[in-house]
Structure formats: structure tokens, C-alpha cells
Amino acid sequence: MRFIRLRFLNKRVLFGALGATLLAGSLSACGHMGDGPRWGSGPMSETDAAQFRGRIVERIASKLDLDAPQKQLLSALGDKLHAQRKALMGNSTDPRADLQALVAGNKFDRSRAQALVNDKTDIVRNQSPEVIAAFGDFYDSLRPEQQQKVRDFMQKRHGHRWGG
Secondary structure, eight states, X not given: OHHHHHHHHHHHHHHHHHHHHHHHHHHHHHHTOXXXXXXXXSOOOHHHHHHHHHHHHHHHHHHHTOOHHHHHHHHHHHHHHHHHHHHHHTTOSOHHHHHHHTTSSSSOOHHHHHHHHHHXXXXXXXXXXXXXXXXXXXXXXXXXXXXXXXXXXXXXXSSOOTTO
């Protein structure tokens, strides 16, 4: 029985470390997002990020034919998502280095990996109600035909893909 518990615990640690790896890699990639010639040249400044969110809001607003109040709700949703992403990035200037530190020695730093996962999941858990509320406010403000466009888009895309 003890062997089974240890195997289960090791699997949990492994999946936790895998989750931390995926999360850190995703955050690292997001932190370096840009548009046009900036792609890959480092994290966006707050001004660039605000302009990027503004362009995304305009693009979505045109595709869904949003009115001014709907556009304002969409912008608020973008701001909430940006705040959550910033919180997930934390004070780290190099998330990839933080992840590499887990395997820098001859032993995997399990406690550091678990702390990383706990920190990130706490942020998501604590900020998700605001993000969910902002998305709900936006979606509920849409007319039925606009909601259908959102559903069609989600059905057609099968998740998020770049460049299309």
C-alpha cells in the first residue's frame, strides 16, 4: 500500500512539474509577444500592450458589429485578461531562467517547482472571478446574432491558433 501511495505521489509531483513547465513556457512566450517588426524582440512596453489590445478590440468590434457599450465591455475584458497575465508573470524578468533553475543542479528542485505551481494557480484562482465576470458581462451584452457569431468562430477555430 505504501508503494502505491509513493507512486501516486511521484506522479502528482511529475504532473505538477510538467504543469509548471508548460505554464512557464507559455508565460515566457506570451511575455515576448509583439506585432509586426517587434516580434521576438522582447516584452512589450505597457504603451505597446495597450495599443495592441486596442487594435484587437477594434478588430473584434468590427467583426461582431459592436456598439459603444459592448465595445467598452470588451475593452474591460481585455484589461482584466492583461492584468491576470501580468500577475502570472510576477516580478520575473526571465521566466525561462526561473524554469531552468529547477534543473540547474543534479536534482530537480521539487519544492521550488511546487511553489511555482502554487503561486500561479493561486493567481488564476483569485483573479478568475473578475475575468469570468468581465467575459459574462461582455457576452451577455451581445445580441443573439452576435452571440451566434462568437459560437461559430469558436466552433470553426477549435481553439487558439496564430496567424489565421
